[in-house]
Amino acid sequence: MAAAAATAAGAGSTCGILEAERRKGSFPVAALTDLFNGGAEASVERKAIQQLALDAELRKYDAERMMMSRVDRYKAALGSVRRVVQLAEIHGLDDKQRALLRNEGVPDALPTDLHDLAFVPFLAAQATEDQAAAWLDDARAYRILGCYAQTELAHGSNVRGIETRAVFDPDADGFILTTPRSEARKWWPGNMAKTATHAIVMARLIVGETDHGVHPFLVQLRDMESHMTLPGIELGDIGSKLGMNAVDNGYLCLHDVFIPRFNMLAKFASLDADGSYTKPAHAKVAYAGMISVRASLIKGAGGFLARAATIAVRYALQRRQFNYAQPNCAPEAETPILDYTMQQYRVLPLVATAYALKFTGLWMESLHDTLVAQMADGNFELLAEVHATAAGLKSLTTSLAGDGCEALRKSVGGVGFLVASGLPDLFSGYVGVETAEGENFLLTQQTARALLKALQTAVGGGALTGSSAYLERFAAVTGGERWSPTDGDAVADLAALVTAYEHRSLALTVATAQSLQAAIAGGKPYVEAWIEAQVEAFRMSRAHSFVVIVRNFAQLFALYWMEVHAGEFLDSGFVSAEQVVWVRAAVRKLLGVLRPDAASLVDAFDYHDCALSSAIGCYNGRVYERLIDTTRHDPMNAPLDDDEPSPGWREHLKPLLLRSRM
Numbered sequence: 271m272a273a274a275a276a277t278a279a280g281a282g283s284t285c286g287i288l289e290a291e292r293r294k295g296s297f298p299v300a301a302l303t304d305l306f307n308g309g310a311e312a313s314v315e316r317k318a319i320q321q322l323a324l325d326a327e328l329r330k331y332d333a334e335r336m337m338m339s340r341v342d343r344y345k346a347a348l349g350s351v352r353r354v355v356q357l358a359e360i361h362g363l364d365d366k367q368r369a370l371l372r373n374e375g376v377p378d379a380l381p382t383d384l385h386d387l388a389f390v391p392f393l394a395a396q397a398t399e400d401q402a403a404a405w406l407d408d409a410r411a412y413r414i415l416g417c418y419a420q421t422e423l424a425h426g427s428n429v430r431g432i433e434t435r436a437v438f439d440p441d442a443d444g445f446i447l448t449t450p451r452s453e454a455r456k457w458w459p460g461n462m463a464k465t466a467t468h469a470i471v472m473a474r475l476i477v478g479e480t481d482h483g484v485h486p487f488l489v490q491l492r493d494m495e496s497h498m499t500l501p502g503i504e505l506g507d508i509g510s511k512l513g514m515n516a517v518d519n520g521y522l523c524l525h526d527v528f529i530p531r532f533n534m535l536a537k538f539a540s541l542d543a544d545g546s547y548t549k550p551a552h553a554k555v556a557y558a559g560m561i562s563v564r565a566s567l568i569k570g571a572g573g574f575l576a577r578a579a580t581i582a583v584r585y586a587l588q589r590r591q592f593n594y595a596q597p598n599c600a601p602e603a604e605t606p607i608l609d610y611t612m613q614q615y616r617v618l619p620l621v622a623t624a625y626a627l628k629f630t631g632l633w634m635e636s637l638h639d640t641l642v643a644q645m646a647d648g649n650f651e652l653l654a655e656v657h658a659t660a661a662g663l664k665s666l667t668t669s670l671a672g673d674g675c676e677a678l679r680k681s682v683g684g685v686g687f688l689v690a691s692g693l694p695d696l697f698s699g700y701v702g703v704e705t706a707e708g709e710n711f712l713l714t715q716q717t718a719r720a721l722l723k724a725l726q727t728a729v730g731g732g733a734l735t736g737s738s739a740y741l742e743r744f745a746a747v748t749g750g751e752r753w754s755p756t757d758g759d760a761v762a763d764l765a766a767l768v769t770a771y772e773h774r775s776l777a778l779t780v781a782t783a784q785s786l787q788a789a790i791a792g793g794k795p796y797v798e799a800w801i802e803a804q805v806e807a808f809r810m811s812r813a814h815s816f817v818v819i820v821r822n823f824a825q826l827f828a829l830y831w832m833e834v835h836a837g838e839f840l841d842s843g844f845v846s847a848e849q850v851v852w853v854r855a856a857v858r859k860l861l862g863v864l865r866p867d868a869a870s871l872v873d874a875f876d877y878h879d880c881a882l883s884s885a886i887g888c889y890n891g892r893v894y895e896r897l898i899d900t901t902r903h904d905p906m907n908a909p910l911d912d913d914e915p916s917p918g919w920r921e922h923l924k925p926l927l928l929r930s931r932m
């Protein structure tokens with residue numbers, strides 16, 4: 271009875287707070303949700319799939335899951351995969367709907383994610399028609415499960431340094447795959463250690479004395495009946511990680527494994543039976559699969575940050591601390607922490623960032639769709655531009671999302687350190703993405719190179735197209751142009767903001783080009799000069815990627831990040847110190863404008879409680895009741911056998927505390 275009274279909603283209950291906050295909203299939430307989902311019909315479909323996920327209870331209770339051993343987590347995750355596939359088959363869901371069900375119902379990384387995210391898109395991009403007919407349907411239906419094996423223990427970013435060999439054997443009409451030394455073992459591929467039956471292995475194609483460089487080969491790893499590794503295949507898990515521990519990232523050694531010539535993925539580069547090699551029509555064509563993965567990651571970044579923002583905003587609306595006017599007031603009369611300017615400054619720009627990333631993700635998806643359609647017709651015109659844009663955006667969007675999640679985790683105070691908040695798991699399960707599929711700092715060099723090339727074209731009088739066309743205005747950097755806003759209101763104008771971001775990128779690109787030229791003119795080899803310019807290259811890539819995002823979204827995002835990077839805007843003299851003061855004031859003003867919409871802004875992301883998996887981020891609030899409830903499920907609080915008062919008491923605590931009496 272006493273326990274029941276202690277757990278009933280008390281005077282400080284947060285019950286009803288979010289409903290009241292929603293009534294303050296100034297826009298129709300559903301319309302915004304429809305925009306993200308791709309229309310009202312898509313929203314209805316998403317709701318139905320959310321309900322399906324909810325009814326099926328795809329995810330095990332959090333506290334229990336966090337306490338599981340790694341092996342049990344892996345097994346539970348496999349159970350989720352199986353259930354998702356079963357449900358998809360029962361309800362006749364297509365691939366996209368199945369992916370939605372997986373995302374809505376199971377927010378953790380799963381040991382089939384790399385199959386969906388890398389293996390299938392890569393196969394679709396690199397397989398010939400015959401190869402696609404042999405494997406793609408089985409892969410899409412989960413009759414075979416694949417992974418993408420590129421990274422080796424000794425070579426990660428340096429893909430050209432990959433040592434795994436695929437030596438052509440003309441007599442057997444196939445390849446012998448070998449790991450030439452222990453450090454050249456494949457190391458990291460997700461799903462590879464225990465789950466995958468097949469792998470796309472990136473290996474050097476060796477024909478006679480000629481090394482044709484790194485190419486993709488489809489290798490079967492396990493027997494389809496027994497799941498035992500095939501002869502010559504040595505597989506294992508690389509160990510526990512910061513997050514994603516239900517995923518079996520693996521190592522692979524290949525000991526003279528034979529595969530038929532048919533298994534070299536040959537849509538772009540191929541090898542005839544007589545050993546004659548046809549190289550790809552376009553130098554960057556091999557990147558097609560990678561671009562597709564990066565486009566998915568760019569799209570995912572917004573959704574990921576949106577989840578963290580939803581949790582942080584809902585908590586900050588319910589959490590109350592202090593009432594400076596009435597220090598002795600009742601708990602419910604204290605101030606919601608989101609009413610403090612500092613909290614608004616920490617949280618609302620990240621809500622805006624989530625919006626910006628979501629819209630940029632949609633933009634990137636449609637650009638990628640156009641690229642795929644054009645390439646299917648043999649047109650590679652867009653490839654270089656999309657490759658450079660995707661590299662820069664993958665780097666920036668996943669960094670903003672990862673850093674943003676950590677900032678939001680800290681913004682909620684101590685509860686952000688509790689697993690029950692959902693934020694630690696969200697963060698640790700995500701940040702690996704900043705390294706995978708192109709390490710985020712190195713990726714910026716690809717974008718920077720493309721920008722310098724575009725600048726060179728523009729300086730030579732050539733016309734530019736695509737996202738870097740603004741570099742044609744290179745003369746503005748030395749022409750003494752100034753940013754146009756003449757008062758505090760004008761700095762928030764979207765067109766003016768785009769100009770400021772473009773000018774920053776332009777100025778950084780011109781400065782990097784000039785310092786490279788000066789170094790080379792001074793006798794430095796290009797490679798040395800480039801290595802010296804890497805920090806500038808990073809900054810210019812980031813500046814350009816910001817241009818792309820700002821064009822896709824507006825005010826608070828652009829103003830806030832302009833304030834954060836004010837130094838770079840001031841450097842070229844385009845923006846004045848007074849204008850930066852106006853930018854700062856505009857950010858503060860927008861925080862106040864957006865505050866009443868905070869609940870609605872995160873509702874519009876439309877993440878169900880099941881996908882948030884957080885005691886402090888639920889749609890109907892009740893943070894304290896939920897937090898107390900999670901303690902009931904924690905194994906540390908489970909009743910013990912034999913009247914033991916607490917775990918380890920008899921074995922360790924009692925002998926320690928009572929040692930003088932024993």
Ligand SMILES: Cc1cc2nc3c(=O)[nH]c(=O)nc-3n(C[C@H](O)[C@H](O)[C@H](O)COP(=O)(O)OP(=O)(O)OC[C@H]3O[C@@H](n4cnc5c(N)ncnc54)[C@H](O)[C@@H]3O)c2cc1C
Nearest residue numbers: 418419420421426427458459460702705706707709711712
């Ligand atoms: C969660 C996760 C999942 C992954 N999944 C897969 C997978 O499914 N398949 C797969 O094949 N691989 C996978 N990887 C591996 C991933 O692709 C590599 O980690 C990544 O390419 C970076 O390589 P590396 O870790 O060897 O780092 P390194 O290349 O050793 O880089 C280490 C550091 O040195 C810096 N550096 C390196 N070279 C330069 C340079 N030239 N100039 C300046 N700085 C430099 C980098 O910026 C980085 O900070 C995964 C990794 C993670 C973390």
